[in-house]
Amino acid sequence: MYRPVIGIIGNHDILHGDYPAYTSGAMNAVAVSQVSGALPLVVPAHPDLVDVDHLADVCDGFLFTGGRPNVHPDEYGHDETEAHGAFDRERDAIALPLIRKCVERGQPILGICRGFQEIAVAMGCTLHPEIRDIPGRDNHRMPPEGSLEEKFEMRHVVTVEDGGPYHRLWNKREVMTNSLHGQGILECSPRIVIDGRAPDTTPEAIYIKDAPGFTLAVQWHPEWQAGLDPVSKPLFEAFGDAARAWANQSRPSLRQSA
Numbered sequence: 001m002y003r004p005v006i007g008i009i010g011n012h013d014i015l016h017g018d019y020p021a022y023t024s025g026a027m028n029a030v031a032v033s034q035v036s037g038a039l040p041l042v043v044p045a046h047p048d049l050v051d052v053d054h055l056a057d058v059c060d061g062f063l064f065t066g067g068r069p070n071v072h073p074d075e076y077g078h079d080e081t082e083a084h085g086a087f088d089r090e091r092d093a094i095a096l097p098l099i100r101k102c103v104e105r106g107q108p109i110l111g112i113c114r115g116f117q118e119i120a121v122a123m124g125c126t127l128h129p130e131i132r133d134i135p136g137r138d139n140h141r142m143p144p145e146g147s148l149e150e151k152f153e154m155r156h157v158v159t160v161e162d163g164g165p166y167h168r169l170w171n172k173r174e175v176m177t178n179s180l181h182g183q184g185i186l187e188c189s190p191r192i193v194i195d196g197r198a199p200d201t202t203p204e205a206i207y208i209k210d211a212p213g214f215t216l217a218v219q220w221h222p223e224w225q226a227g228l229d230p231v232s233k234p235l236f237e238a239f240g241d242a243a244r245a246w247a248n249q250s251r252p253s254l255r256q257s258a
């Protein structure tokens, strides 16, 4: 079976105190390779190094991963405040136009956490820098200390719409998810459908209205134990199927030679 190429849009990082690197958590690559059945390609998301049109032609789909830096509020018309924390302007400069390009041409995208927020902003939503400060909302951040198991522990239910794409994927309307974010969607744009919410109403699962391709994005981290988790596995499998279908349609010669 042809393994489509999935570009992984990760982060600009500093390793060992001073060594600049373009990184993505290993669990993203594992999920893409072993669950989506695709070739994972980590992309250095910097406009001096890659261009969006070239990337879109090289890859069959894109995973927009989690990442601690926040989308810069300039991208949705808000002023920068201390609560916004750190940024990755270079990733913003690649991710947002790439999302718009993929949506326009029907190329599959999957958004995780920061990636979910990028997809929302690229389609016109605004973000709140710290959703736990909104009255009635819970703290969705990960515990500051603890093992990976503790950080990625299941924390709350997400309820999805009856008959929507997530309901069809899981054949159930309530699923348990982890939670490792501080920001969240504040004002939703007409292009984004909020399909799933946490019990405190925080948007957790979205897709893009009238998009010709796969555009699912979740605020939690399905890459955690993606091959075992009954919620993550169908999500990554469906993403891989969509990327394979894109490759079949856009690059049949590559597929036949594989």
Ligand SMILES: N[C@@H](CCC(=O)NCCCC(=O)O)C(=O)O
Binding pocket: 025, 065, 066, 067, 068, 069, 070, 071, 112, 113, 114, 115, 180, 181, 182, 183, 184
């Ligand atoms: N910065 C955003 C997004 C949070 C997010 O993606 N967290 C993942 C952290 C894991 C990692 O470093 O990859 C927010 O806080 O809302």
